[in-house]
Amino acid sequence: MHLAATNTDLWHQLFGDQAEPPAAIVLVTAAAALFIVFVDGLWRPARNVITIVHEAGHALTAVLAGRRLSGIRLHSDTSGLTLSRGKPSGPGMVMTAFAGYPAPSVLGLLFAGLLAADKLAVLLTVCALLVLGSLVMIRNGYGILLLVVAGAVLFGISWFASDQVQAGFGYLITWLLLLGGLRPLGELQRKRRRGRARDSDADQLARLTGAPALFWIFVCGLIGLGCLGVSAVWLLV
Template sequence: MDGHSIAEVWDRVLGTQPAPPQWIALGSAGLALLAVLPQPVWRITRNVVTIAHEGGHGLTALLTGRRLSGIRLHSDTSGLTVSSGKPTGPGMILTAAAGYTAPSLLGLGGAALLAAGHTTALLWISIALLAGLLIMIRNAFGLLSVVATGAAFFLVSWYGSSELQGAFAYLGVWFLLLGGVRPVAELQRKRRHGGARDSDADQLARLTGVAALVWVTVFLVVALACLGLGGSWLVGPVPPFG
């Protein structure tokens, strides 16, 4: 790639792109629902939410000064992030709280970028985050999941038309916003039946003395707030900071 081509790529990444027709924004929301609601489909697509969930744990651990040992993603859509450091305190609390909120917060950030016209930037930021996550993956299925997801983003961003890039980006953001809600409901259902007693919410309860149900409620409020706000940006006017 010559210098001129590199400059063109950077101009596109840093520049803005026109918003796709509203039917794409609404249609991608419908497709995202179809990727979240039917259980047979969710068993597959939930892996993307797990990537965001465990990535949230890992990134927060690093930002709060903890030492990240590795991340594992499993074929049953569960995951594990191992970090070391002080076993109590704000760093540990924020790290534990980051998992269930990460998909929704990433979706909200993506919605802000799309509403401001930064479709290409969103795709390349996603690739960069996945590349950073890949370094910390410690099992074969996790490597396959992250590489496959990153490859999809790269192929669309590099070879796809502007229309395809817009549709793919909107679909991905809607999926994170909608897919961030369902795992919280699943968590509470498991807890109600006596399962998931070492869940993030239960760990937070032990760390803070605040009931696990309160933390589940916090996760749900964050997810619904991000869905409402991010969804309004995707189908409405550009946010003030765009």
């Protein structure tokens, strides 16, 4: 009986509806995320979050496409690399190369849907699974350190923070994914104009498909803007 009651309480805690936070939290966290994305000194450390999700997007898509995942590397300059084995061309490789840049925006859309449905605990659980899943596949020391720190922060917020702090974190990470998922596309195109980043995801897609790299940047941008627009309606209206 005690075990059954405990399981029921855990299920309710994870999947039951949480109290809707004050509207001020939604607006303040949106403004804070926008500030973080536009201020270079804040964006650089925050960009690590975007990189983790970017590389996780590559990794998950590679597995779903039937490729063999070799590992993920996260670097101190906020770049990352996901290696997989399989055919060097074809739909699976195209899907894997494409998945990185839209991943933060798509995850932000998922989080916005969870927040709109008052499922903050599920959002925190997804964050924990993302960190743990990425940690298993990390193949360099900096990447391990980065994910251990991220996991420690997440653990502290999930277990020791008040409901309002947890809600603030949930909304902040959601806005950061939605807004921060767009800035790397602009950064990439600026690098490409200077003749750099010729091995970027967009350039790999250009070689794989024949469509120009700028087309793929534009498509990723449209996806990101679409996710931001839908999420804003869910969270603000």
